Amino acid sequence: xxxxxxxxxxxxxxxxxxxxxxxxxxxxxxxxxxxxxxxxxxxxxxxxxxxxxxxxxxxxxxxxxxxxxxxxxxxxxxxxxxxxxxxxxxxxxxxxxxxxxxxxxxxxxxxxxxxxxxxxxxxxxxxxxxxxxxxxxxxxxxxxxxxxxxxxxxxxxxxxxxxxxxxxxxxxxxxxxxxxxxxxxxxxxxxxxxxxxxxxxxxxxxxxxxxxxxxxxxxxxxxxxxxxxxxxxxxxxxxxxxxxxxxxxxxxxxxxxxxxxxxxxxxxxxxxxxxxxxxxxxxxxxxxxxxxxxxxxxxxxxxxxxxxxxxxxxxxxxxxxxxxxxxxxxxxxxxxxxxxxxxxxxxxxxxxxxxxxxx
Amino acid sequence: xxxxxxxxxxxxxxxxxxxxxxxxxxxxxxxxxxxxxxxxxxxxxxxxxxxxxxxxxxxxxxxxxxxxxxxxxxxxxxxxxxxxxxxxxxxxxxxxxxxxxxxxxxxxxxxxxxxxxxxxxxxxxxxxxxxxxxxxxxxxxxxxxxxxxxxxxxxxxxxxxxxxxxxxxxxxxxxxxxxxxxxxxxxxxxxxxxxxxxxxxxxxxxxxxxxxxxxxxxxxxxxxxxxxxxxxxxxxxxxxxxxxxxxxxxxxxxxxxxxxxxxxxxxxxxxxxxxxxxxxxxxxxxxxxxxxxxxxxxxxxxxxxxxxxxxxxxxxxxxxxxxxxxxxxxxxxxxxxxxxxxxxxxxxxxxxxxxxxxx
Numbered sequence: 001x002x003x004x005x006x007x008x009x010x011x012x013x014x015x016x017x018x019x020x021x022x023x024x025x026x027x028x029x030x031x032x033x034x035x036x037x038x039x040x041x042x043x044x045x046x047x048x049x050x051x052x053x054x055x056x057x058x059x060x061x062x063x064x065x066x067x068x069x070x071x072x073x074x075x076x077x078x079x080x081x082x083x084x085x086x087x088x089x090x091x092x093x094x095x096x097x098x099x100x101x102x103x104x105x106x107x108x109x110x111x112x113x114x115x116x117x118x119x120x121x122x123x124x125x126x127x128x129x130x131x132x133x134x135x136x137x138x139x140x141x142x143x144x145x146x147x148x149x150x151x152x153x154x155x156x157x158x159x160x161x162x163x164x165x166x167x168x169x170x171x172x173x174x175x176x177x178x179x180x181x182x183x184x185x186x187x188x189x190x191x192x193x194x195x196x197x198x199x200x201x202x203x204x205x206x207x208x209x210x211x212x213x214x215x216x217x218x219x220x221x222x223x224x225x226x227x228x229x230x231x232x233x234x235x236x237x238x239x240x241x242x243x244x245x246x247x248x249x250x251x252x253x254x255x256x257x258x259x260x261x262x263x264x265x266x267x268x269x270x271x272x273x274x275x276x277x278x279x280x281x282x283x284x285x286x287x288x289x290x291x292x293x294x295x296x297x298x299x300x301x302x303x304x305x306x307x308x309x310x311x312x313x314x315x316x317x318x319x320x321x322x323x324x325x326x327x328x329x330x331x332x333x334x335x336x337x338x339x340x341x342x343x344x345x346x347x348x349x350x351x352x353x354x355x356x357x358x359x
Numbered sequence: 360x361x362x363x364x365x366x367x368x369x370x371x372x373x374x375x376x377x378x379x380x381x382x383x384x385x386x387x388x389x390x391x392x393x394x395x396x397x398x399x400x401x402x403x404x405x406x407x408x409x410x411x412x413x414x415x416x417x418x419x420x421x422x423x424x425x426x427x428x429x430x431x432x433x434x435x436x437x438x439x440x441x442x443x444x445x446x447x448x449x450x451x452x453x454x455x456x457x458x459x460x461x462x463x464x465x466x467x468x469x470x471x472x473x474x475x476x477x478x479x480x481x482x483x484x485x486x487x488x489x490x491x492x493x494x495x496x497x498x499x500x501x502x503x504x505x506x507x508x509x510x511x512x513x514x515x516x517x518x519x520x521x522x523x524x525x526x527x528x529x530x531x532x533x534x535x536x537x538x539x540x541x542x543x544x545x546x547x548x549x550x551x552x553x554x555x556x557x558x559x560x561x562x563x564x565x566x567x568x569x570x571x572x573x574x575x576x577x578x579x580x581x582x583x584x585x586x587x588x589x590x591x592x593x594x595x596x597x598x599x600x601x602x603x604x605x606x607x608x609x610x611x612x613x614x615x616x617x618x619x620x621x622x623x624x625x626x627x628x629x630x631x632x633x634x635x636x637x638x639x640x641x642x643x644x645x646x647x648x649x650x651x652x653x654x655x656x657x658x659x660x661x662x663x664x665x666x667x668x669x670x671x672x673x674x675x676x677x678x679x680x681x682x683x684x685x686x687x688x689x690x691x692x693x694x695x696x697x698x699x700x701x702x703x704x705x706x707x708x709x710x711x712x713x714x715x716x717x718x
Contacts, residue, residue, distance in 0.1 A: 035683060076442075080435050087506045092681040115474070118501065118512045119592075142477065147446045153477045154513055233478075322451040324394065 002214075004221055006137065007229040008157060015137060015161040015221050017214060022049060022100070022125050022164035025056040031160035032121040034096035036061045038086060040109040041100040042069045045127050048170055053100055053125060063089050067105065071257040074104045074144050076152060082112045096121035096159075102128035102175075103135035103262060107150070110141030114156030124161040128171060129179025129213070130263045132163045133186070133220035138228040138238075144257070148318040149249055155233060163221075165214055173206075173299070178263025180205060180298040181244075183216050185270060186223045188291070189240050192336030194219050195294070202297045240338040243330040244269030247304075250315035250357075254307045267300035268356075276352040277332040280344060287335055309353035361573075363580055365496065366588040367516060374496060374520040374580050376573060381408060381459070381484050381523035384415040390519035391480040393455035395420045397445060399468040400459040401428045404486050407529055412459055412484060422448050426464065430616040433463045433503050435511060441471045455480035455518075461487035461534075462494035462621060466509070469500030473515030483520040487530060488538025488572070489622045491522045492545070492579035497587040497597075503616070507677040508608055514592055522580075524573055532565075532658070537622025539564060539657040540603075542575050544629060545582045547650070548599050551695030553578050554653070561656045599697040602689040603628030606663075609674035609716075613666045626659035627715075635711040636691040639703060646694055668712035 001018035016027055037060050041050055046066045054062055065085045067073050086095070097120060099109035106124055113122035124136040142153025168176070180202075187195030197219075198205075204212040224241065231238040248269030251260055260268075274291045277283045295302050304312075316327055328342045329349070360377035375386055396419050400409055405425045413421055424444045426432050445454070456479060458468035465483055472481035483495040501512025527535070539561075546554030556578075557564075563571040583600065590597040607628030610619055619627075633650045636642045654661050663671075675686055687701045688708070 076435065076439050083435075083504055083511055087504050087510060087677070090676060090681070092684070094682050115511045115513055117510060118499065118514055140477065145442055145446050151446060151476060152442055152474045154474055155477055317449060318446070322449075323453050325451070 002218055004218070004225055006157070006225040008232055011157045013158055013160050015163065015225065017163045017165065017217055017221065019166045019210065020164060021162050022167060023052040023056045024162070025058065027160065027162055028056050028098075028123065031123050031162075032096040034060070034094055034121050036063070036089070036091045036095035038063050038065055038082075038089075038091060038095065038097050039100060040065045040067065040082060040097060040105055040112070042067045042105055044069045045101045045105070049100060049127060049167060053098065057098075063091075067108070071104055071144070071262070074108050074142075076143050079108060079112050079115075079143055082108070083116060086112070086116055091116075093117040093120055096123060098123045098125060099136075100125045100127060102126065102131045106131050106135050107140070107142050107153070110139070110156055110158070111143055111153055114141050114154035119156060122156060122158045124158045126161070126163060127167045128175050129168055129217075130175070130182055132168075132217050133179060134182045134224070136161045136163070137221055137224045139232065149252065149257075163217060165210060165217065168208060168213060174261060174264070176206065176208065177299040178261040178267070181263040181267030181270065181295070181300055183220050184291075184294055184298065185241075185243050185266065186220045188270060188274070188332060188335060189243050189330075189338035190223060190336060191219070195335060199294055199297075202294070206299065239328075239340050240330055243332070243338050244273050246316050246327065246329060247272040247312075247356075250312045251304045253315040253318070254305055254311065264301060267295050267298070268302050268304050271295060271302045272304070272352060272356050273329070273331055275355065276329070276344075276348060279348050279352055280331065282331065282333050283335070290335070304356050306358035308358050309350055312353045312357040313349075361577055363577065363584055365516070365584040367591060370516045372517055372519050374522065374584065376522045376524065376576055376580065378525045378569065379523060380521050381526060382411040382415045383521070384417065386519065386521055387415050387457075387482065390482050390521075391455040393419070393453055393480050395422070395448070395450045395454035397422050397424055397441075397448075397450060397454065397456050398459060399424045399426065399441065399456060399464055399471070401426045401464055403428045404460045404464070408459060408486060408526060412457065416457075422450075426467070430463055430503070430621070433467050433501075435502050438467060438471050438474075438502050441467070442475060445471070445475055450475075450479075452476040452479055455482060457482045457484060458495075459484045459486060461485065461490045465490050465494050466499070466501050466512070469498070469515055469517070470502055470512055473500050473513035478515060481515060481517045483517045485520070485522060486526045487534050488527055488576075489534070489541055491527075491576050492538060493541045493583070495520045495522070496580055496583045498591065508611065508616075520580075522576060524569060524576065527567060527572060533620060533623070535565065535567065536658040537620040537626070540622040540626030540629065540654070540659055542579050543650075543653055543657065544600075544602050544625065545579045547629060547633070547691060547694060548602050548689075548697035549582060549695060550578070553582075554694060558653055558656075561653070565658065598687075598699050599689055602691070602697050603632050605675050605686065605688060606631040606671075606715075609671045610663045612674040612677070613664055613670065623660060626654050626657070627661050627663050630654060630661045631663070631711060631715050632688070632690055634714065635688070635703075635707060638707050638711055639690065641690065641692050642694070649694070663715050665717035667717050668709055671712045671716040672708075
């Protein structure tokens with residue numbers, strides 16, 4: 001097991017990474033002393049892993065809320081049902097929520113923990129590679145609005161993130177690939193050495209080599225933890241973590257959050273952001289092909305649906321990074337260095353969108 | 360105009376108190392630079408006062424969300440409709456929410472502002488005496504769950520609280536009385552001198568003497584601001600502000616949030632808490648009659664519905680102050696000094712509830 005720390009003063013917490021950790025009762029005991037624990041999971045994950053977590057929580061009063069699988073259930077309506085479970089079981093302010101699942105479960109469970117009685121303990125036990133390296137760390141919680149992702153949410157840091165790399169064994173290939181998209185993102189925004197490492201180790205990662213996956217998770221979490229510690233509420237650098245996401249959101253929204261996994265959409269978005277950075281003269285054409293090659297080596301699609309540039313722009317406008325009506329974009333100054341820009345030429349954005357989404 | 364400050368480092372904000380302030384464009388400009396403002400009010404208040412606030416916001420893009428009147432609309436369902444309005448108008452993270460109304464509007468608007476895009480600017484323009492002295496200050500936001508009040512919420516401090524004492528002129532007498540219950544609470548928990556002042560000035564306050572009301576509002580807000588500055592998230596002293604509330608919640612829940620205004624229920628709850636403190640030997644019998652006399656002088660009812668002690672206890676258990684299954688109670692060590700107790704004799708609680716709610 002290796003442990004990182006997200007340094008946020010009295011809200012600091014550990015990220016543990018290793019095999020078998022979801023059954024480690026000592027880690028869970030260190031994270032919360034809550035007697036009442038609501039284990040939130042979904043119908044795919046719970047049959048596989050809920051029992052080992054329950055065993056690790058032996059001696060506590062554990063109640064389960066098992067959600068249907070899928071992004072469409074990351075809604076205020078689902079959150080309301082989970083609040084009903086908490087109330088029906090008379091859970092108090094000293095109860096805890098444990099999320100056992102991917103980003104949908106983690107984001108929704110975190111939102112519920114943030115808002116129940118104005119905030120109770122929360123533990124993340126992510127079960128997908130994407131949740132391991134992204135959504136489980138940093139305290140962003142949310143549910144979707146029918147018109148846009150993550151519009152309703154809160155900042156609520158977990159008490160601990162327990163990443164059990166054994167759980168990746170049962171993950172579908174597509175989910176491994178989607179997680180790798182977010183991992184590539186970390187290399188692009190701030191660590192070209194990590195990008196090179198990924199180029200060399202992609203085959204191992206796709207073969208689920210435990211050491212390669214653990215190293216990629218640790219490096220990704222370390223980058224994210226450092227950024228979150230500097231800028232918890234995204235007033236500055238934290239926004240750079242959204243590289244590829246504004247374009248990716250357009251893909252997800254256009255396809256109504258089905259057909260493309262979040263990580264897959266981000267992967268395609270990374271290429272669009274890279275291409276636009278090239279069109280703005282910040283990257284060489286070779287950099288764009290290099291990023292495309294890495295995404296494709298990870299098995300990721302890089303062709304968004306042909307919804308047209310105008311529709312894509314419209315979806316992008318419904319994004320939390322819009323400020324004073326202007327879409328702010330995360331782009332690349334060079335490979336390994338991201339920047340936030342609001343004063344890009346509209347013409348270049350338009351050309352980029354046309355190239356990727358069609359006219 | 361007089362101005363107090365809630366001291367919370369980078370989240371500090373002013374409370375302005377005076378006549379005509381809801382039409383003061385400078386105060387609103389100092390509170391937020393948002394170009395887009397969602398004015399949330401209700402069908403009773405908006406026809407009276409929305410226009411003057413809109414005028415004070417001239418030059419900005421103001422959209423209104425006018426809610427039906429009543430505690431039953433302080434729900435996740437209503438919040439969802441307000442999120443729809445924000446999304447439909449494409450309001451960004453740089454928009455602001457302005458609450459023009461009483462506690463229901465303020466709590467719900469604050470919750471919406473807390474959760475929309477994980478938190479946007481929020482301004483409180485309270486229109487009831489109760490909201491002036493209690494709910495508008497301190498950043499507690501929430502909606503109710505059908506089974507219990509304020510179960511779903513967030514801490515989200517406003518950028519400013521603008522208390523326009525002119526707005527009290529149109530307030531129904533019952534609402535003035537309900538506000539006075541919370542004002543009496545401040546005297547009971549930490550300022551016996553203020554309690555004496557209230558005894559002397561109750562007639563003036565009921566006659567809506569502007570100077571008396573302003574003084575009572577200022578003193579109440581000062582006490583609350585000091586406590587919130589010490590303990591924003593209610594890990595300690597802030598819980599003392601809930602004197603009378605756990606008993607009051609039982610009254611409100613038993614009557615399904617109709618029939619008793621929140622402040623009226625708190626008023627009756629104050630007497631129950633005072634009586635229990637006496638039964639525990641902390642107060643003299645004369646103190647109990649003195650509190651009852653003050654509540655009655657304010658026109659407040661002190662006889663809860665006869666739902667029986669067992670039912671009352673059951674409603675009290677669904678309260679955020681329950682910890683490890685134990686109801687923690689705010690009681691009085693003496694008039695002007697409250698304390699939080701979990702180790703009271705159950706027998707005394709039971710006797711107290713029987714005396715007030717029936718067997």
